[in-house]
Amino acid sequence: MSRILDARTSLDLVKLLVFVLVTSLATGVLVVTIGNLGFGDSRQYKAEFTDATGVNKGDDIRVAGVRVGTVSDVEVVDRTHALVTFSVDTGTSVNGGTNASIRYRNLVGQRYISLTQEVGDTARLREGATIPLSRTRPALDLTVLFNGFKPLFQALSPEDVNQLSYELVQVFQGEGGTLEGLLAHTASVTSTLADRDQVIGELIDNLSLVLDHVADRDEQLTRLITSFRTLVGGLKKDRNAILGSLEEVSALSVETASLVDGIREPFVKDIKELRAVAENVDRNKAELDRALQVLPIKLEKIGRTAIYGSFFNFYLCEFQGRVNLPRDVSIPVTYETGSDRCDLT
Structure with a gap:
């Protein structure tokens, strides 16, 4: 029994060694192939x-x-x-x-x-x-090369850009690739641009119209630029004064805040009273309107009474009153003077 176990163990050991050897050789070949080692x-x-x-x-x-x-x-x-x-x-x-x-x-x-x-x-x-x-x-400086083709790349999809870029590098480096392939891609771009000739034409027409309007107002545009330049120059000269004034404005804001803080309570009370006054004015707006309409007439009459100097002449036209007698007896009294001045008023 022990001999059979020893034979099996030896066979498994040989298989393991063969597996390790084959795996190591395959790994070495893979490393040499991928790394292109010599x-x-x-x-x-x-x-x-x-x-x-x-x-x-x-x-x-x-x-x-x-x-x-x-x-x-x-x-x-x-x-x-x-x-x-x-x-x-x-x-x-x-x-x-x-x-x-x-x-x-x-x-x-x-x-x-x-x-x-x-x-x-x-x-x-x-x-x-x-x-x-x-x-x-x-x-080859690809940045300079591709910047020259930037307008062309804007009309291409990302896949076309990658393919065209690769062929450009290949052609300019002389590593294969042909000018025919490059021209074929360029021809496809040209066809795409030709399909959009109407849109491009409208864009050029609109741009020409804008430039015409700008050209018609070149004098105004020149004056605007000159005035703006003068304004900027003046601001530059007065920058110290402006910065100084900003500090003063900041100080004024602080003082104003402290002032408002001191009168806050009476100020709030005045606002409330002002609201009450506004409500009263709103309720009596009809009477105020009538009074304002009659006011010029009354001022004209008052002006006529003051034409003789810095004093007013008053004329008694009518007198009304009551005479109180003992035992709570009251007798009304009415008297008209009949003056000619009363008819003028």
Whole structure:
């Protein structure tokens, strides 16, 4: 029984070791494939660029699109240039006619360095030699490029913008892609703009009308701008006085607040009494209206009585009264003078 258990245990152990070995080999192959790692001998060189923005340690060195090495280091030289140190396989020829160009790997911004061979010295460079600025080119400035195509991109969908942007980079970097494809996308944009020619025409007509109105009032606009400039200049000259006045206004506000706080109770009482007066005026508005209508007539009569000087002449026209006698007897008395002045009034 123990022999059978030992045989099974040995068999399970062998299976486990085989599984671990196969898994380790598969993982190693996957790492080498994804990382594009190489285990052969390599030679190290340097290249000087005017701008190495986006180039990082570990980026690819490619020849005709094939990875032949990696970037080892990026540093600044004389505060004006970038010095990139890279290594390539020993089978890769780097000579006096080799040019180094920084290119975009994708639109995310990853870069790689492309080595190309042109007419020149074919002798291999010694290890550690530097490719000078005359034989290096920095990456294409996508910001400047895409700003030039900004009006075009506004008429495209996000997917079309991404596709067109990628083809632009490919064409301008000379990495495949054709002008026919670029022109095809441009033609589609032109067709889209042609379909909207009526809207564009109306927009241009409306803009022309606005500009005509502005041109007709150029003198008024000039005066307005001049007056506004004068106003701003005056405010600038008087800024100290204005700031000083603001402090005085703040102090006045504080004093006014303290004053109102001191008379708050009588002020509230006066407001209530004023409300009562307003209610009385509202109830007697008919009598007030009649009195105001009669007032000019009465003032005219009073004026006639004062024509002789700064005094008034009074004439007795009628007298009415009562005479009280003993035993609570009261006798009414009425007397008319019959003066001619009474007829005038």
